[in-house]
Amino acid sequence: MPVRVSALSTVIRERRTTRMFLPDRPVPRDLLDEALELAMRAPSNSNIQPWRLFLATGARRKRLGEELMRRASAGFPATAGIPESFAALRRELGAVVYGSMGVARDDAEARRLAQLRNFDFFGAPTAGAICMHRDLGHADSLAVGMFLQTLLLAPTERGLATCVQVSVAHFPDVLRDGLEIPDELRVLCGLGIGYADPDFPTNHLRIPRNPVAANVVLLDD
Numbered sequence: 001m002p003v004r005v006s007a008l009s010t011v012i013r014e015r016r017t018t019r020m021f022l023p024d025r026p027v028p029r030d031l032l033d034e035a036l037e038l039a040m041r042a043p044s045n046s047n048i049q050p051w052r053l054f055l056a057t058g059a060r061r062k063r064l065g066e067e068l069m070r071r072a073s074a075g076f077p078a079t080a081g082i083p084e085s086f087a088a089l090r091r092e093l094g095a096v097v098y099g100s101m102g103v104a105r106d107d108a109e110a111r112r113l114a115q116l117r118n119f120d121f122f123g124a125p126t127a128g129a130i131c132m133h134r135d136l137g138h139a140d141s142l143a144v145g146m147f148l149q150t151l152l153l154a155p156t157e158r159g160l161a162t163c164v165q166v167s168v169a170h171f172p173d174v175l176r177d178g179l180e181i182p183d184e185l186r187v188l189c190g191l192g193i194g195y196a197d198p199d200f201p202t203n204h205l206r207i208p209r210n211p212v213a214a215n216v217v218l219l220d221d
């Protein structure tokens, strides 16, 4: 069977994180259903399909964003510590993303306000959280990641935009209440889906990647 590598490659290259959605342009239900069906094809250890996704639209989505904003306005934690070897990449990303929003490097208040927009899912009309059972392990979270990657690619192929957001997971209780997430699940991160605002420069960024050799060891001896 011929493999249509080019279509997949194009979608992979096209996908990017969107940080300003058109809030009044909803995600067509048929496109969302197609994307979810495709994402469900992700592989998983023993085919346990450990991903659990909770999405809200309409009034519930609005309430969720309002409550997250209310909580985050009172303060949200700084980004979690990471090993020093990764810190430069994080700083570079911050400079590019906030720079594209016109936020000066030393303007802490402007940066806080820009970060605060995370908590309204950047205006995404469909938004929620991806979760996994508390007692599952790292290998299972790989499967959740595979589900999520397809759930970024399939919407991209359909002209939609996405944003994965660990930021909202700082308030798991708000997500739990707002999305009726059962206690046995751990909230891993948030997700927004919608149409990108084409006039927001940040949405057009193309974030660079390491050269393959920096991340991959290929031994051949």
Ligand SMILES: Cc1cc2nc3c(=O)[nH]c(=O)nc-3n(C[C@H](O)[C@H](O)[C@H](O)COP(=O)(O)O)c2cc1C
Binding pocket: 015, 016, 017, 018, 019, 093, 118, 164, 165, 166, 167, 168, 189, 205, 207
């Ligand atoms: C697990 C995960 C969590 C993320 N959390 C956030 C977030 O809280 N806020 C945000 O603006 N972007 C977030 N992102 C988006 C990343 O910053 C983005 O994927 C990365 O900079 C590469 O850019 P690209 O997706 O445009 O290629 C997250 C991405 C992943 C995979």
